[in-house]
Amino acid sequence: MNVLKRCAFGIGIIGLATLSVQCKSDKKMEANTTQEAKDSVTIVKSDYGTTPKGEKIESYKLKNQNGMEVDIITFGGIITDLKVPNKDGVSENVVTGFTSLEQYMKPNPFFGALIGRFGNRIAKGKFTLDGKEYKLAINNEPNALHGGPEGFFRVVWKAEEAKSGETAVLKLSYLSKDMEEGYPGNLKVIVTYTLTKNNELEVLYEATTDKKTVVNLTQHTYFNLSGDFTKTILDHELTLNADKIVPVDATLIPTGELQDVANTPFDFRKPKLIGKEIDAKDEQLIRGKGYDHCWVLNNPEKSKTIIASVYHPASGRVLEMTTDEPGIQFYSGNFLDGTLPMRNGGTYAHRTGFCLETEHYPDSPNQKNFPTTVLNPGENYKTKTTFKFSVKK
Structure with a gap:
């Protein structure tokens, strides 16, 4: 009435x-x-499948009234879908993904997944703590990558949901047992995804340990702001608030030095098309087969300073990021090779998605001059990254 x-x-x-x-x-x-x-911001739970071990996997859809939706599954904490409006108000998916649990369980380049215990590479799969050497699985010859072949991207997380009028919250928790994948300590991990009414997706990482260990958590979503994955990401304009990169050797392990980006293809301090210099004859680019490097962030006001932004002129979509981490790995999808199926037919081709992984620098456990990734008993690991979406007409 x-x-x-x-x-x-x-x-x-x-x-x-x-x-x-x-x-x-x-x-x-x-x-x-x-x-x-x-x-109103809502969250809806549904079944997503069952693993061969009989573990039930759930999917959670976080949605606001602006046309933004985020779908997350408890297998790997994976973001399977992320829809945001373009300049005409049309919401489209802007992340790579598959349509089934079975596909996510097959080998793939970490689509949408949570990464741990250690994001990025550790040289020769080993590090030393208090005089004791720990050996890890070599899954990126000759190095360890993203926590190992059975890292956090392949475990089943326990989920807790909450919502209010302004936020939808999904809290994922996991206990990584002592010596899992070669890492010491029982590590209790909580990752909280929060969707706000302002088209922000916040990712909060927390962890505690009962034994000295190393931790470097991140998120490995591949973006294409065009919403059309038959197109590359080379027409996106990228800005990175960073004066230096972490240069790498032929095996993509840091040399231990920091390199100025001035007068190199790595200078994104002003907006620049990703494709402008991606194939330049630069030693670092050749080693990474494109961009696959960690930038040293200028981050004076942690979690407030915009450390990265991406603009896609045709759609008008803008992605802005804040973090309290010292680095960000920009990866331009150089190893996407047309072998993985897209949702609606076709395959993910070369450079059809990019990643922006906030993190500590690669191989930090073996690099004394890098910010430490050591976590001691009694300490709380806590870091947050925010992805904010908007449009520019």
Whole structure:
């Protein structure tokens, strides 16, 4: 019953004086309802499949009223879908992904996954703590990569959901047992995904350990802001708030030095097309077969300074990022080779997605001059990265 009908009904029962109060109350109630609908952020749970071990995998859809949706599964904490509007208000998926659990369980380049215990590479799969050497699986010859072949991207996370009028929250937890994948300590990990009404996706990482260990968590989503994965990401404009990169050797392990980006293809301090210099005859680019390097961030106000932004002129979509991490790995999808299926037919071809992985520098456990990744018992590992989406017309 609308306001006019309720008011008319009130005249015959309680008179004009009461009618005035009732109408004001009705209008206030409808205004509040309208505001709640406007601010509403929802979260919906559904089944996603079962692993060969009989583990049930769930999917959670976080959605706001601006047309932004994020789908996350408990296998690997993977972001399977992320839809945001373009400049015409049309929401499209802007991340790589598959349509089934079976496909995510097959070998793939970490599409949408949580990465741990250690994001990026560790030289020759070994490091030393307090005089003891720890050996890891070599899954990126001759190095260890992204926590090993059975890293956090392949485990089943426990999920807890919560929501209010302004945020939808999915909290994922996992206990990585002592010596899992070669890492010491029972590591309790919590990763919290939060979708806001302002088209922000916040990712909060937390961890504690009962034994000295190393930790470097990140998120490995591949973006293509065009929403069309038959196209490359070379027409995206990238800005990175960084004066230096971490140069690597022929095996993509840091040399231990930091290199100025000035007068190199790695200078993204002003907006530049990703494709402008990606194939330049630069030793670092040749080693990475394109961009696959860690930038040293200028981050004076951690979690407030925009450390990376990407703009796609045709769609008008903009991605801005903040973090409290010292580095960011920009990867231009150089090893996508047309062998992995897209959702709606076709395959993910060379450079059809890019990653921006906030992190500590690669091989930090073996590099004394890099910010430490050591976590001691009694300490709390805590870091947050925010992905904010908007449009520019």
